[in-house]
Amino acid sequence: MKTNIVEISPKQLASGQAEEQLQLVADYLCSGQIVAFPTETVYGLGANALDEQAVQGIFAAKGRPSDNPLIVHISDVKDIDKVADLSKFTPIISKRLQLLADKFWPGPLTCIIPASKQLAENVTAGLDTVGVRIPDHPVALAILQTVNLPVAAPSANTSGKPSPTSAEHVYHDLNGRIPLIVDGGETGLGVESTVIDLTSMIPTVLRPGGISIEQLNDVLGQVIIDPAIAYASIGQLQPKSPGMKYTHYAPEGELLVFFRDSIHRVLETINDLPLDKRLGLICSNDSYHIFFEQANIEWSYLQLHQARAEEIARQLYKWLREVDKLGIELIFIEAIAADGVGYAVMNRMIKAAGGKVI
Numbered sequence: 001m002k003t004n005i006v007e008i009s010p011k012q013l014a015s016g017q018a019e020e021q022l023q024l025v026a027d028y029l030c031s032g033q034i035v036a037f038p039t040e041t042v043y044g045l046g047a048n049a050l051d052e053q054a055v056q057g058i059f060a061a062k063g064r065p066s067d068n069p070l071i072v073h074i075s076d077v078k079d080i081d082k083v084a085d086l087s088k089f090t091p092i093i094s095k096r097l098q099l100l101a102d103k104f105w106p107g108p109l110t111c112i113i114p115a116s117k118q119l120a121e122n123v124t125a126g127l128d129t130v131g132v133r134i135p136d137h138p139v140a141l142a143i144l145q146t147v148n149l150p151v152a153a154p155s156a157n158t159s160g161k162p163s164p165t166s167a168e169h170v171y172h173d174l175n176g177r178i179p180l181i182v183d184g185g186e187t188g189l190g191v192e193s194t195v196i197d198l199t200s201m202i203p204t205v206l207r208p209g210g211i212s213i214e215q216l217n218d219v220l221g222q223v224i225i226d227p228a229i230a231y232a233s234i235g236q237l238q239p240k241s242p243g244m245k246y247t248h249y250a251p252e253g254e255l256l257v258f259f260r261d262s263i264h265r266v267l268e269t270i271n272d273l274p275l276d277k278r279l280g281l282i283c284s285n286d287s288y289h290i291f292f293e294q295a296n297i298e299w300s301y302l303q304l305h306q307a308r309a310e311e312i313a314r315q316l317y318k319w320l321r322e323v324d325k326l327g328i329e330l331i332f333i334e335a336i337a338a339d340g341v342g343y344a345v346m347n348r349m350i351k352a353a354g355g356k357v358i
């Protein structure tokens with residue numbers, strides 16, 4: 001299959017010069033084809049959420065396990081009845097959704113609510129709940145408004161790989177497997193949306209992401225974090241969100257996470273390596289100066305602790321793809337403070353490392 005690329009920049013949109021491109025994207029989606037498009041978090045791979053065959057195309061293109069449900073995207077909260085079964089909403093669920101939607105939509109928050117029967121069954125992987133969000137990206141919103149359909153879209157990467165933050169990343173993973181990529185430039189946030197289950201007794205964060213735990217606590221009063229995603233227990237407990245149990249975001253090379261106070265173990269590990277081992281390093285200047293100047297590091301990012309967590313979130317997946325391109329065999333990455341979006345960054349880091357923390 002030939003993969004076409006169409007450019008729709010926020011600038012073109014703003015000046016009304018994207019009508020033709022938007023119509024093209026709508027034609028693809030309305031005829032049951034899948035299309036990759038930018039959101040404010042990462043690129044998504046979209047299909048009509050009411051069309052089972054179209055949705056099947058997403059699972060096939062990504063190589064995604066069929067028990068992993070997809071997030072459904074809408075452009076306006078008034079379309080919620082197209083994706084959710086309002087008759088199953090308790091007053092508490094309605095209240096929670098209203099509070100969160102008012103505060104964080106459009107934005108990087110996915111709410112798990114009772115699913116409408118109208119949705120294709122494979123969207124929810126047979127669950128009776130669905131994850132819904134309104135993305136905060138002009139191109140994504142314009143596409144959703146033009147197609148006027150709920151669009152199911154997971155991240156547009158090959159399953160298990162780092163999520164794509166540019167059209168080039170999507171092309172790298174899915175060239176020949178999907179018919180159309182909308183190039184809207186680099187995404188803003190760089191990590192995916194926070195997933196929160198509103199149907200549980202206490203609202204439960206199933207995946208940390210662009211909206212922080214602190215922000216959710218402020219609005220809802222109390223949220224809990226699925227214990228399985230707390231980074232000390234990654235890989236040890238069964239997560240509530242089906243997608244969180246799979247290895248994810250992983251580069252081809254081996255990734256090891258280290259904390260500053262265990263840095264002597266990093267050195268021991270390095271000392272035991274053959275001299276020609278190709279090493280990558282993502283750490284603070286301080287750690288580098290103390291320990292690594294001697295080692296033969298081929299690729300590095302050394303400003304880790306000077307950069308804000310937002311900046312690290314924006315770049316993390318790009319770094320993991322860069323080291324792959326260079327054929328780096330072993331990458332050491334230093335932990336950062338797990339507050340704000342730093343919590344999501346740490347979750348992704350440790351998952352990408354398959355839980356390997358030294």
Ligand code: TXA
Nearest residue numbers: 041043044069129130131154155192193241242243244
């Ligand atoms: O930022 C994002 O959320 C991006 C953009 C494209 O919107 N999408 C994204 O989708 O990250 P995906 O499929 O890569 O991740 C969706 C996560 C998975 O962990 C999935 O298991 C979980 O949400 N999920 C979806 N529906 C669910 C449900 N009904 N119950 C529990 N978890 C659910």
Ligand code: MG
Nearest residue numbers: 154155156163
């Ligand atoms: Mg994903």
